Amino acid sequence: MSTVRLRVSGNRVAFLEKPRSYAVFSLSARKYWASYCDMAAAVDLTTSRTNVSLGEKYSQIRACIGIHPWRANMFTPETEKALVQLAKTGKVTAISETGIDVMRRRSDDFRTELEPLPLEVQLEAFRAQVRAAVKNNLFLVLHDRGASEEIMKVFEEFKEYPLRGIIHGFLGSVAEARQYRDKGFLISVNKRNLPAVNPVLETLTLNEIVLETDSNEPAQVADTCDMVASLKGVTKAEVAEATTENLKKLLESCV
Numbered sequence: 001m002s003t004v005r006l007r008v009s010g011n012r013v014a015f016l017e018k019p020r021s022y023a024v025f026s027l028s029a030r031k032y033w034a035s036y037c038d039m040a041a042a043v044d045l046t047t048s049r050t051n052v053s054l055g056e057k058y059s060q061i062r063a064c065i066g067i068h069p070w071r072a073n074m075f076t077p078e079t080e081k082a083l084v085q086l087a088k089t090g091k092v093t094a095i096s097e098t099g100i101d102v103m104r105r106r107s108d109d110f111r112t113e114l115e116p117l118p119l120e121v122q123l124e125a126f127r128a129q130v131r132a133a134v135k136n137n138l139f140l141v142l143h144d145r146g147a148s149e150e151i152m153k154v155f156e157e158f159k160e161y162p163l164r165g166i167i168h169g170f171l172g173s174v175a176e177a178r179q180y181r182d183k184g185f186l187i188s189v190n191k192r193n194l195p196a197v198n199p200v201l202e203t204l205t206l207n208e209i210v211l212e213t214d215s216n217e218p219a220q221v222a223d224t225c226d227m228v229a230s231l232k233g234v235t236k237a238e239v240a241e242a243t244t245e246n247l248k249k250l251l252e253s254c255v
């Protein structure tokens with residue numbers, strides 16, 4: 001895994017959500033420093049295609065493809081075919097982002113808050129993307145806002161497959177976190193969801209979380225690491241080591 005930090009502002013301005021990097025800590029003796037795994041998240045077919053080109057060009061970038069739940073109304077059978085085609089290039093790591101959001105939606109320019117898309121529309125796009133993930137050995141990065149029950153129902157339809165992935169910016173309950181963990185998902189912590197995720201962190205072990213930025217400032221993962229360490233009453237190095245290992249295992253499961 002590369003230790004080089006690369007900014008990809010060209011593509012990222014098109015994202016509905018903030019760019020996201022996952023922490024990869026390098027440990028030496030009792031010191032650690034943060035480097036990053038840039039997983040370029042997609043929101044639609046255009047950003048999915050751009051990510052695959054970026055992944056081909058830069059080894060630091062893990063290309064992700066997907067149709068964000070805020071854009072699930074763009075999803076058609078042709079979209080599914082196009083995503084599967086991209087997955088078959090062998091350059092894709094994960095379906096990111098997919099999921100369900102029953103709380104809100106942002107307009108394409110990010111300025112206006114809209115009503116969420118109808119659940120049926122979101123479910124159809126989500127189901128198709130889970131199918132693409134299992135068929136192409138990709139993991140899932142999920143956006144869940146108030147929808148864990150619906151997401152679990154879809155997981156049930158795929159119970160014969162080993163689903164795995166990350167619940168990004170997790171904001172659910174302790175019970176929901178446990179359900180996701182039992183399904184093979186890591187709970188992702190960033191500076192912004194940390195206050196909400198506190199009770200969840202108390203019940204999860206370090207083997208069950210990853211650290212992400214969900215912001216333009218990758219250095220924030222080091223702060224998040226510090227905060228998780230003090231909350232768990234362990235050293236920063238322990239948090240760094242465990243969360244790095246969790247992410248590596250997930251990435252290796254796709255090779």
Ligand SMILES: [Zn+2]
Nearest residue numbers: 017097143168
């Ligand atoms: Zn999201």
